[in-house]
Every structure is written in structure tokens, then in C-alpha cells.
Amino acid sequence: MNPFQIIRPETYEDAAAVMSRGDFSLPVLKAGGMDIVDHLKEGLMEPDALVDVKRVRRGGGDAIVREDDRILIDAGATLAEIAASPLVTASAPGLAMAAGDAATPHVRSVASAAGNLLQRPRCWYYRQSQYDCLKKGGDRCYAVDGENQYHAILGGQSCHIVHPSNLAVAMSVLDGRVHVIGGDRDSIALGDLFQMPSRGVRREHVLESGEVITHVSVAAGPNSSYLAVKHKQSFDWPLVSAAASVQMDGGRIAAATVCCGAVAPVPWRVPNVDAALVGVDPEDSAAMTAASELAVADARPLTQNGYKVQLLPVAVRRAVRMAAGLPAIAEDRR
């Protein structure tokens, strides 16, 4: 890896200033450093400065607070803090589940909320320097004719990455926002934070270079969930995931929001599923299955990831059941 400076600003404002001042040709923000170190080791990124915001906090108070009907979480709050927060567990349970399901206890104790959102995709062609793929300025996506068992089944265009963040999927169903400084806006809705490859294949989000996330926020509410289907239960990425939030009315779903993970280049909202769930009794497995199947109505699997088309409706159905307070699986064990 190339030599670089480490800058330790005291505040997010200072960090934003360093990022936009032009002293460095490629300053990169670093919090937990999980993803940055991977990039440095593989030579995928050659920053001349790391702006280390790991210990920066907005104020002197708690990293996670409630303000009116929203929960505010410091950008630097760790996944472990989010997963263990009584506030999040009670008022945004899906977010706590998503944070607690990521990686390992060790990683969760280091990885930050903002870093989790902005981590780069795990595509093995992107992550290894010998593949000159679209994301690195090359002219092709190796996944199309290659090993694509973990790639996108939805929204794949030129590039078939899947969005890697657990938190983004959970926040998508909780009216999530990221709050920024250093630009000409205060906050961005989660649905607007990420961009499809067609809008820019080299980066996955729309933040400007001087913009720094100070905190994220979600709407408080009791009925949300997150569920990942993983091959390995320790330290693995989801094959598919789903988050759901529901409002119940007399045993039926009055409103639902579902988001799918690990199936598309961005957290994948499924408004057709949301609409179909309205009025459904979550114990009615036929109706639940029919609504969940809509999640893959537009799926276009690659050569090796057809199994995800089968998995995603299962994850959606189970996540909705959990959000409605039911066990993920209706039947008992044999």
C-alpha cells in the first residue's frame, strides 16, 4: 500500500473541511476502517490521506437518542452499539436485528453505522485487482459470463453487484435518512442515497466529495424486522435478505413496507409487494406467499443465481411475519 497521512479531526465540521479543502488529491474518510483496509491491501484505492472520524461524536451525549418520533444514531456508532441499544431494540427492532446479524462480534464492535451504509460491494471481480471490471474503469462486467452465484437478480444492468449493507435494507423500511454537512443539503432520504449503475458505475452513492454523514435517523415504531438467509451462520454475507415494517389493524396488515437486500445493486424496494400485503392476515400463508412472490416478478437471474429467485420470497414472507409479531416460520418442526 502507498504511504498516506492520517488526519484526526475533532469534529465532523473539521472533517468536512479537510475533505473539501483540496490539500490532498484523494482524501478518504475512515471510521471503523473495515472496508478501507481491505481496499488498501488489494491496491483498489490509493488515498494520500485518511481522515479518521472513528472517535468523532456529534455532541457529548449518547450516540443513540430519540427526538420526537425519530431515533438518531451517530455516524460513528458501532453496529454492536446499535444492536444492543434498548432504544433501537424497542423502537426500531428491524434495525437492531440488521446490525446484530452482520459479520462477527469483533467486526460489529468496530464497524460504524455510516461505514456500513457506504461500504463498497463484495463482488469478487471488483475486489480483486486482476479483473479490470466496469467498477474499476474497465469495459465489462465479469459476472455476466462468470461466477455469478452471489450477484444480482434484480435491477442488474451493466454491472451486477449486490448492495452489501444490512443497515441500509433495514433503514429503507423505517423512513431512514442520512444527515450530512459540507454540502448544500441537510439530509438525504435513504431511497435517494444510492444510485443504480446506469447513473454511475464507479460509485454506489450520491454524496459529494465534501459531504460527511454526521448521523442517521429512522422513524420509531414497534413493528419491524430484518431477516437474512445465509449459507454460513458465522461471518457470512446474506444470500438474500429482507426487511419489513407493518402497521396492523385488527389482525390484518393495514400498511407494509418491504425492502430486499443482496439481490440488486441498491436496497431494493418492492412497492408491488407492499400494496399486495394490505388487508392480508399474516397467518394466511397462501395470501402471504402470493404477495411475497411479487418480489421476484421482475427478476432476471444470471446463469448461477436462480436459487435467489426461490429464496427471496421466503425471506420476504418470513420478515413480514416477524414484523407482525409472528414466528418467522409458521409450521412446527417435524
Place this chain on the structure above:
Amino acid sequence: MSSRTRSAAAGFDVTTAVSDIRPANDGIAMDTDTSRLDGVPKIDGSAKYGRDVLPDNVAFARFIRCPLGNAELLSADADAARAVPGVVLVRMDRDSANYHGRVVGLMAADSPRALDRGMRALNMQWKPLDAVRGIQDMDFDDPSEQDNQALARADVVLEAVYTTPVQTHCCFETHGSVVDASAADGTVEAWVSTQGVQGAADGIARALEIDRSKVLVHADYVGGGFGSKIGGGGKEGATAARLSRDLGRPVWLFCDRAEEHLDTGNRPSSRTFVRVGATNEGRITGGFIRTAGDVGISRGGGGVSIPSGRYDLGSIDGDHRDVKCAGGGPRPFRAPGKPQGAFAEEMMIDELATQLDMDPLQLRLGLERSDERRRMFQRGAAAIGWDKRGDTKTAGDGGVVRTGYGMGSTNWPAFPSQSEAEVIINPDGSVVARQGAQDIGTGHRTAMGICCASTLGIPLRYVTSETGKSNQPYGPASGGSVTLTNTAPAMEAAAAKALERMTTALAEREGGEPGDYGVTEGQVLRDGAPIMSWEEACGLMPRAIRGEGRHSPRRGGGRGGSGHSDGVQFARATVDTETGVVSVDHVVAIQACGRIVCRKTTESQIIGGVIQGVSYALFEQRILDGQTGAMVNPNMEWYRILGSKDMPRIECFLWDHGATTVKPIGEPPTIPTAGAVACAVYNAIGSPVRSLPLAPHHVLAAVAAGRNGGGA
């Protein structure tokens, strides 16, 4: 059988049931619960592995490798690399390569960072060529035209193809060496991550064309081996040695994680075609078994051990093909050829049992060739709760989450190897036990200390156990499960010789005959009565007493030899039939261990074998890119290895029955696990998953095929 349960620190329960714990030789209790002597240094970091050694003025070396499965090197800017400050050597040896990771050159530098920059500056440009694909899509010649009497006698015939993927060696401590061949007196010192410290000294002497007596190799701590670190220090050791001599300074050369996956050997993949018949009474009449294995660019080594010989499979017409492909070649891997063969064989038997409408346990009891394993099967069935097993035929009618049971068997021969040992009793009572094999994580250092202490009749705390240096008394390479079976007799002989010299000296001084004296629990006895402490007796000696031991077994396990080890395993697995996710809940492992020198490390060997087997069954797989032939998962992220949440409850039964010799247990416990797990998944979902790993996409395909009346 007594039984006890303890909670291991790792967070999974280990229940151990031991038959007939009793003192072994002459009332010396061998069956100890001793924690490994080097456990604390390994945890607190004071244990120094080869790659931790950084001599003054060391140069860091790294192989230059091909990044694609088959490619031509168009250009490499060696001059630019040489111009990088700190780079001391750039050497290009090849301009093409036929597998990902193949060595094409060598670079050395003053620091790892300079090496990184040099590699970047080299800016290799490769032209990809078509990579040779292996057995993945191969077909076997159809044997249907051939007349086969065994099949003609059969009531049912099973035809199936079973496949297993390449399992890479990915030792925790990667392959490598530090070698200092710069000394003016021509001596060479090396720190090698090796399974054979004696062979490593041979290899480094050969590489430098110098006398072996000039070479001292240290392998004080070794971070895993599993068969890939047997070869005399490997190319890493030989290269580091020559480079050190050329540069006149010590050289550090260790693989990084990707290199470790790519080019340090593997368990080859396998493809097994079976067309085998059985009678309604549960006798297998025979048939065809054809196997193939990917051997990368190697000439051979892809064998699949089926039939295993453990079951009577009738008259089998078999053949095997090694198939080349663009990939690193095989190396011995914990029971080479055996787990892949056992997977196919156990699944074949379970599938035949379904066709015959028989309980697979009953079928195996009839096919089994060993009375001992038959008894083990009955014991294991009780331990796993086989009576709760449902019928495979009706498994498809179960709920979303289904449980199944499977089983498998194992055996391993005793390989003889010469061993030597040395024991020194100091006048202050301290003792040194010295044996020049190596502790690759197996507990050898601990076992040697116990053999010495128990033979002398003193507590282990008196003994310093030294191993892992090439100038110590000869020991075998730790491969083939030979270490303790052959070193224990040597160490016990050395301790007995030292004790004999001590009692002779005592008799000369105190009167009586040497045979009047003995030592028990640190007390010296005369005619059975305590007369002084161990320290007092040692203090009477004018100087240190030395004892030497040698073990020279005949082939087949001669005097003090080890005997054959049998075992069986049972697995209970849960399958989520909507997601295809498999969870192994419980494994019962029964293993004949013979005389148990150290129960805790013996259990650890068996638990480790099961863990590696479950990981092989569920997760591990080298994935080669269909376009470039390059491995897309040469890391610990996408090359999945079982983690703590994937750990089953593992129940070990150390099967003893009065054996007086130590049996080989390094390899056999990993042989049957994958087969037993696959049989459990088959029993759970009612249709066979014939390809490892038991990954969601394979399991979902089998579930779907079961609905349509077939297998996957």
C-alpha cells in the same frame, strides 16, 4: 463406561465417554486431562511461529505469480520494479503460466512495503488464454453395454454420480520459511513452518548443496499443517535458502492468504459414478464404480478411496482417472482420498437402503467387515438417538424444517516410523524430554512430556518438553498419523533408561539392588516404601543422568507398534427446506484410540477432525472462474470455513478396550463426517444431495427434485 460433560471454552459442549479408564504400563496412569503445555504461550502471543521471526537485516521475498488460470505474460517492467527504493531483487523465470498462482518469478526487498511497491511497479500485462477445465462437466463412459453378473444377481440397482469440490489447504500460519544462510562459517539457520522438521533440514541442505550437519531448522510452533507442509521445507524454504545465500542476508518468505489458497496444495475434487446392485436381503452384489479427480497441473494424486474396504460391496468393477485442469495440484490432505470416497460410499449405501426399504443401520451391520465397528455402530446409534430417525421415503411429507440422521465409518492403518528420544534428569530434579518431531497443533509437546513424566513416576511440572528442532533426536514427519504412535515408545524407552541409570546409582550409594527402587508421584520408594523425595534423590546424583530411547518398528506395527484404528460417526442435521440452509446439530464420534496418553488432546484431535469434516460437508469449495480459470475466492471471506455458530455439539467416545499401544487418530476422525452429514440431510429431505458442499442451492435443487421424484 463412565461419562462426563464439560463446557469447552469455545462454547460448544463436549461429552466424553471413556471405556475402562485404567492405568497402562505398570500402574503408571497415562490417561490424563492435562491441558497442552504450550496453550498459554499460544494465547498470550509469547509463542513465536516461523513467520514471527525477523532476524536483523532480513530481506522480505515474495513469489511473482500468474493472476489468471492460463495466460501469456506480454510484459513485465522488471527495471521499474528494481528502481523502486528498497527493492533488492527482481527475477522473472517464465513468460507463461497454466494456473492461477503459478510462480513466474521472485522479488525481494528491504521491507514488505517496498515489496508491495515493487510488485505494483512490475505492472505485469497478461493475455488470457483458455483455461483447461477439469472434471466438473465430464461424463463417464456408459458401462451399460458390458455384461455384469453382479448386477444381474441384484434385486435393485442404484445409479448415481457423486461429486466433491476442491478443498484448499489454508493453514492458519501460511506456508513459508525464514532462512539465514549468510553466516561466514557456512552454517545455516532456518525457521520453517513445517510438518517435518527433520525433512526440512534435509531439504534446505539439498537446496544449498551443503552438509545436513550445517543446517539447524526450528519449528518450535507451527500454525497448522494437515498434510501440505510435509515436503522438506517446500519451495518456500528452498527458495528462501538460496536467496539468503545469494543476498548474504536472512530472507523471510511466507505466502499471503491468497497464495496459500492457490499454490500450497489441496484435497482434489472427485467425481464418482456408481452403478451398484443389492439383493432384497441387504447384500450388495457389486457393479461398477468409476472415479475421477482433478489434479490441477500435477501428474497424479486425485485418487478417490472407494470402495473403502470397510463394507462388503460384492464384486466391483472399478477404475480411476486423474484429470488435469488449470489449478494448483493436490497435496496430502488429512486422510488423502478418504473423505471424498466415504461421502460417495455412505450415500450410496443409504440410497440403496431406501430402495430396499431397510434401515441403513441394519444394512450396514450386514455389510460391515469389522466386528469392532459393528459394536461401535450399535453404541453410536444409541448415543445419537437413532430410534428417533424418521423414514427417508416419507421425509418429503414433513414440515418446513426437518431433521435427519446419518452415519459413516472410518479406519486407518498404523504406519511404522523410526523414532528416537532423549531424557535428561538434572541434579536439581528438573527433567528435559527431547524429541525431534514437531508439534503442529496436535499436542505432541504435551504428549512427550506426559510419556516422560509418567514413565519416571513424577508430576509433569518437573518436565520441560522440547520438540521441533532438527538437532534433536530423530522424529518422523507428522503425516499419516504416525507421530505419537512411533514417538511414544521412543520417549518411554528413553525415560526408562534414565530411570534405570538413576536407580542403579541409588543402589550403589544406598545399598540393595536397582530393582528395589522405584518412583511414584514424585516419591522415591525402596521396597515399596517412600524413602525420599524426587529432588532429594536427584540431588544425590553427581551429575545429570541421560537416557536415550529408540523405536524401530517393523512394517505393520511391530513391537510397541500402534495397530489399526477403527471408528464410526453419527450426525443429526436440520434442514430448512425453504432456504436450503443446513445446520448440523449433533455429531457422535467413536474412535479407537488405544492407549490414551492425554485425553484432552486426544479429544481435541477428534473434535478437530469432525469440525473439518463438517466444514468440508457444508462449506468449503475452490471456485474457479469459468472465463479465466482463476480462483475467485482465494480468501477467508468467500472460501467459507465453518465458524462458531455453525458448530455442532460434538460427542467423543474414546474407544479403548484394553489396548496397550497408542493408535493413530490424526486422520481417521475426519474421514466419515461429510458422508454422515450428507446421509442426515438425505434422511431429512427425502432426496439425495449428491454434490458437496451441502450449500443452499444444492439442497434446494434436491428438495425440488424430490417433489418431482428424483435426486440432485
